[in-house]
Amino acid sequence: MSLAPLAGIKVVVHASGVAAAYAARQLATLGAACVLAEGGEGSPLRREAPFLPGTQISAAFASLCAGMSAETHDLASPDGRAKFGALLARSDIFIDDTPVADRAALGLDEQTIASQHADLIHVSVLPYGAFGAKAGWKGEEINVLHASGEGYLLPNGLTTELFPGRPPVKIYGHFTEMQGGTAAALGALSALWARPELGGQFVDISCQDAGLAVGAFAIQRLGDGQVEDRYERSFRFGGVIECADGFVELLTLEQRQWTGLVELLGNPEWAQDPDLADSAGRSRRGAEINRHIRAWFLERRVDEVVAAGQKLSVPLARYYTPDEVLADAHEAHRGLFQTVAVPDAGELPVIVSPYHFDGAPLVLAGGPPA
């Protein structure tokens, strides 16, 4: 069996938030040995709600720190900093989300780390980055989501039709912070790739930048003269469609997909209108098409329309609840979850990774640290 992709690489993460932890989680799941460095009270992530029922175990901590080991380090004391320095000296990558203003006192600033660990890849992960006018700004998920643009643009489609006067709604969980974490993992591995030529270096990640990167098309459209908003951005037809027993997502971008959809609908007379033969015509009459589609889907079950539609190459998906994802046969086949020991909560399935290597899922080294 092949080695885990990052076998032999050592990572230290000093994380109080989701972004830094998610960066380390990805590297750990890819095979790096990852140490979570915590203060005496433990990482603040351990106190992040919600908690697993009947426990004081944070769901975010348990999910994000699975596969890591943990060590306690007192960075406020000289002895503690020396011990921590010895850990960094044995490591390849250090990921840190300490606010910039607090770093020097803890020996975690860019200059100190670079002077003591010339080959270390030092990754800073902050809401607005370590450089720039907003480097000191505080940012929780909802703030960086709105600072990066996507916050202003959600929701779309059915929700905006139902609740036109409501404020924008956030994406569940820590979407933008996890973009920061992914950018940090990419930055760490890219800098590590160049280490033979360049030695260690400082990688400065901003969750705002990362959120903006994944929302880049809105900036592209601005260059075309179009300022997007959450009402205009809705698909002209399709989107979230209610069935008799749940919701499906429907999106037909290509002609053959429209042809498949018409066949799925039973080749109704309205769909034979020559004006609907091309995508421009369908775009103009999207609201009318939606009325027909919604009426047809509302009388049918999700599984029925998804199975029949996908056979006709119509992009259709069930809106899965978390329980349905956990029970899904496809994900069981793919090994998306691995049962691990979660302290105080027992054996539980924890999500592993969206990556397979050479036909096999990755393997978590274990559950979260006690």
Place this chain on the structure above:
Amino acid sequence: MKPLAAIRVADFTVHNAGPFATHLLSQLGAEIIKIESAMRPDAFRKPHPVYGREGPATFDQVSATKLSVRINLKKPEGVALAKRLVAVSDVAAESFRAGVLARLGLGYEALKAVKPDIVLLSVSSCGQDGPDSHFAGYAPLFGAWGGLSDLTGFADGPPVEMRHVMDHTCGMHAAVALMAALHRRRATGEGAHVDVAAREVASMLCGEALLLSAAGGEPRRMGNAAEGLGPHGVFACMGEERWLSIAVRSDAELTKLEDIVGGLSDEAITAWTCTRDANEAAAILQAAGIAAHASWTTPEIAADPHLRARRAIVEVNEPGGSTRAAVGVPMRLSKGPEVGIHRGTPQLGEDEDYVYGELLGIGRNERCALEDAEVIY
């Protein structure tokens, strides 16, 4: 120095998710050779009126900095030409439906035969195996399958579809996996077939909810609320469609917020925000140590000095000589300040002199013959 300067990618990806992965790598220095044909150009070179637009507005943002060649993969000679390109590459990347690349004669085993340590990146909606692996999908479907979209929305409303951010999220994750495979190749000499499932990327982003559900909890749509934080939400400010996001985590922040706005209820906060400019209100709260930021429109983002100083927003040149704002690679490297976009979107086949001439050593006569036979087409 751009960190990935020595990496070459034969890029068969189309649409968004796969191209965004290689777009990130290109900004970090990898040489990305995008493969299309006049018969089957990337669908995102074409307009998509389902979005209500007539122009190919989305292509540039995932194609800048790449090189472009034409190869007609419907012809055996085209497949052979593609293999010649793969043989001089470190990575091949694709985002067809599972099985399509193999049916073209370019599956992992076929590519290994011409380049034993090749890393093949496959990005798809549902992965390369499993009962749903043949399913077609786009970004909103990834979020639906993965559970993230069902959890997003108002408590009394339907789920909310994820848009192209879901494609790009998948692409950035794919870039991470690809780099991991390259590190393993460096350590062991082994290539890899890296399989990234977009729906599983969506699941990763709600991993805590999935664990909570597995433990007997009931995660659900909760609008703008966040457990453990409060006040927490989006509040109306002065002007049409102007909003301020506020998130309070500690008791100290709570006290400061109350001092500033005169109360802690949503009504009290809105009474304060609705008479203020969103950016000014954010600055007041940040000065007091409270996490707040205006809900920014794209013009505000494009003009922001902080984002420009970080090169998260950059100016790129248009063919006519004008410039426009574009989004850079989301990182700053102390020893690679030049990372980012360095050239615009390639025209179809723009770089064939370099790729076919210099890189593959194809002479003029052979190249003309391939063009006449509609292999380079």
